[in-house]
Amino acid sequence: MESKVEGRGGARLIVNCKALALLGVLLLCGTLYFSFYGDLTTARRLVREGRFEEALEAYDRSVSRLSSSPGAHSGRAWVLGKLGRFEASLADYDRVLELNGESASIHSGRGFALSSLERWEEADRAFRSALELEPDDIYSLEAGGLVLVELERHEDAIELLDRWFQLHPHGVSTIVLREDCLIEVGRGGEVVASYPDYRVLFRNLEAVTGIRVIYDVSSIASGAPPRDIRCWPAELGHVARLARPLADELERYSREVLRKIELAEIVLCDQAETDREVGGLYHPGDGRVYLTARYAPAATRGAIHHEVHHVIDAYRGDQNTDPAWRALNPSDFEYSGHGDEFASTQPVVLEGFVSRYAMTDPQEDKSETFESLMMNRAWLDGRVAADPVIAAKVALLRERIERIAPGWLDTQD
Numbered sequence: 001m002e003s004k005v006e007g008r009g010g011a012r013l014i015v016n017c018k019a020l021a022l023l024g025v026l027l028l029c030g031t032l033y034f035s036f037y038g039d040l041t042t043a044r045r046l047v048r049e050g051r052f053e054e055a056l057e058a059y060d061r062s063v064s065r066l067s068s069s070p071g072a073h074s075g076r077a078w079v080l081g082k083l084g085r086f087e088a089s090l091a092d093y094d095r096v097l098e099l100n101g102e103s104a105s106i107h108s109g110r111g112f113a114l115s116s117l118e119r120w121e122e123a124d125r126a127f128r129s130a131l132e133l134e135p136d137d138i139y140s141l142e143a144g145g146l147v148l149v150e151l152e153r154h155e156d157a158i159e160l161l162d163r164w165f166q167l168h169p170h171g172v173s174t175i176v177l178r179e180d181c182l183i184e185v186g187r188g189g190e191v192v193a194s195y196p197d198y199r200v201l202f203r204n205l206e207a208v209t210g211i212r213v214i215y216d217v218s219s220i221a222s223g224a225p226p227r228d229i230r231c232w233p234a235e236l237g238h239v240a241r242l243a244r245p246l247a248d249e250l251e252r253y254s255r256e257v258l259r260k261i262e263l264a265e266i267v268l269c270d271q272a273e274t275d276r277e278v279g280g281l282y283h284p285g286d287g288r289v290y291l292t293a294r295y296a297p298a299a300t301r302g303a304i305h306h307e308v309h310h311v312i313d314a315y316r317g318d319q320n321t322d323p324a325w326r327a328l329n330p331s332d333f334e335y336s337g338h339g340d341e342f343a344s345t346q347p348v349v350l351e352g353f354v355s356r357y358a359m360t361d362p363q364e365d366k367s368e369t370f371e372s373l374m375m376n377r378a379w380l381d382g383r384v385a386a387d388p389v390i391a392a393k394v395a396l397l398r399e400r401i402e403r404i405a406p407g408w409l410d411t412q413d
Contacts, residue, residue, distance in 0.1 A: 039065070040072055047075070052082050070100040077109055086116045104134035111140065115147050123147045131160075138167055142174050145181075154181040176241070176296045183237040191237030198236075198243035205247045210255050213246065215239045215268040215293070229283055231269035234293035239268055245297040249304045252374070252412060257405040261315040263308065268293040279303040282310035302375045309370035312404065313363060322362045328352075328392045335361045352389035354380065369393050374412065 043058035059076035066072045077092035090113040096106050111126035127144035130137055141164035148157035161178040168174075179191045192198075202213040215234050246266070250258075258264075265288045272278050272290040280291045280303035289307040291300060329352055336359055353359050358368035372380040373394065384391040401409050 040069070040075070043075055043079075047079060052079050055079050056083065068099060070096045073099070074106060074109070077113075081109065081113055081116070084116075086113045089113045090117070102129075102133055104130045104137055104140070107133065108137060108140045108143070111143060111147070115143065115150075118150075120147055120150045124151065135163075136167055138164060141167070142171070145174070145177065149177065149181065154184045157181050158185070172298070173296065179237060179241060180294070183235050188235055188237030192240040195240040196244060198240045201243040201247050205250060208255065209250055209253060209258055210264065211250055211258060212265045213243075213268065214265055217267065217269070228274055229281070229290060230271075230273040231267060231290055232271065234268040234270045238270070238293040242268065242291075242293050242297055242300055245301050246291075246304065249301050249374075253308070254405065254408055257408055260404060261308075261311050262287060263289065263311045265289075266291060270294060280307045282307045282314070284314050287311075302371050305374040306367045306371040309367040310363060312370075312401070313366060315404070316400065322366075325362050325366060325393070325396065328389055328396065330389070335359060335365070337361060351387060352393075354383065354390065365393075366397065369397055373397065373409075377413075 039058045039062040043055045043062060046052075046055035046058060056076065056079050059072060059079060062069070062072040063076055073092045073095045077089045077096065080086070080089035080092065090110060093106050093110045093113060096103065097110075100106070107126050107130035111123045111130065114120075114123035114126055124144065124147050127140045127147060130140040131144065134140070141160050145157045145160040145164065148154070148160065158178060158181045161174060161181065164171075164174060165178065179194075182188060182190050198215075206212050215236075217231055217233050250266070267288050267290045269290055269292055271294060272281055272292045274281060278292065279295050279299060280289060282289050289304075289311065291303060291307070293300075295303075333352070350356065350359070353365065353368075354372045355368050358365040369380075369390070372383075380390075380394065384394050398409060
């Protein structure tokens with residue numbers, strides 16, 4: 001009996017030893033796995049959180065341990081692209097192809113890096129390689145089309161963008177790009193036919209607002225534009241595309257307001273220019289607003305309100321002096337002047353200003369603020385709540401417009 005009990009105890013001991021040994025092996029494997037793959041997991045988490053610099057450090061550690069891991073190299077390549085380090089990104093994508101063979105996503109990533117480096121021919125080959133492996137890759141169709149436009153191969157670009165359009169018929173920016181290609185190759189009639197009749201829209205606009213839209217510069221009643229403005233007739237495809245957005249935005253103004261500030265004509269140019277290309281401009285000398293028709297409608301919607309405020313400013317008579325407006329800025333601030341070609345019109349969080357372009361001179365500051373009031377109200381309300389200088393500027397702007405058009409701005413809230 002004793003030996004039987006001992007036998008059972010020995011068996012338990014053996015089983016326990018085996019279990020402990022197995023647990024030790026599992027712990028060791030887990031430690032080794034985390035040692036090798038933990039940085040990769042961490043890097044992917046940091047990417048999801050948008051912490052790209054930290055993700056790059058984690059990918060660097062991962063690549064040092066897993067130099068033959070396609071996942072480590074491809075992840076690092078993507079992060080390097082996000083950080084604008086395109087040469088290094090390209091090197092990692094090339095390494096993945098060496099390790100893992102053909103891959104549509106890697107060819108597409110190479111195309112992105114090469115196009116960012118403006119190596120257009122190589123980028124075209126990369127995107128075509130991606131599409132050979134995955135013909136319905138929406139990103140490669142769209143980005144490949146953009147590259148072909150840079151190469152001025154517009155017919156080839158149309159072919160890719162038509163394939164993209166069949167898969168994704170609602171991407172506005174790519175639709176605009178495709179239309180520009182059609183116009184470039186003389187197929188603007190197809191663009192015109194895809195929109196409501198612009199002539200009817202413009203006639204209705206004039207009946208409602210009193211604004212006449214001119215799209216053939218030769219039809220300006222008083223002759224050519226002033227000598228310091230260059231404006232060539234707009235392509236009808238661009239005119240047709242812009243007609244509805246232009247009418248929608250101008251019809252937000254009452255006829256009385258437009259008559260009071262003496263704005264009667266909008267001239268659509270293929271490209272409006274003074275000393276540089278611009279999306280729009282107001283010329284006090286002839287009282288017209290000139291708009292570039294080839295730009296995307298989304299950008300031109302904002303430009304309409306920007307230029308209308310220049311007209312309002314001219315009506316008030318203190319476009320650039322405006323000591324009351326200048327006094328709202330910090331005492332040590334000076335406007336940079338129009339020579340600042342890098343001043344972006346994109347909304348940004350800057351103390352006292354709605355964009356970098358607003359920092360160039362008082363006219364642009366007021367017009368950029370008014371454009372935000374008309375086009376980006378929720379964003380502007382947030383800036384007003386957080387920034388007392390912007391709050392004061394918006395209050396002054398509202399007060400001035402109320403004097404010109406009592407109650408009108410309330411209808412835009």
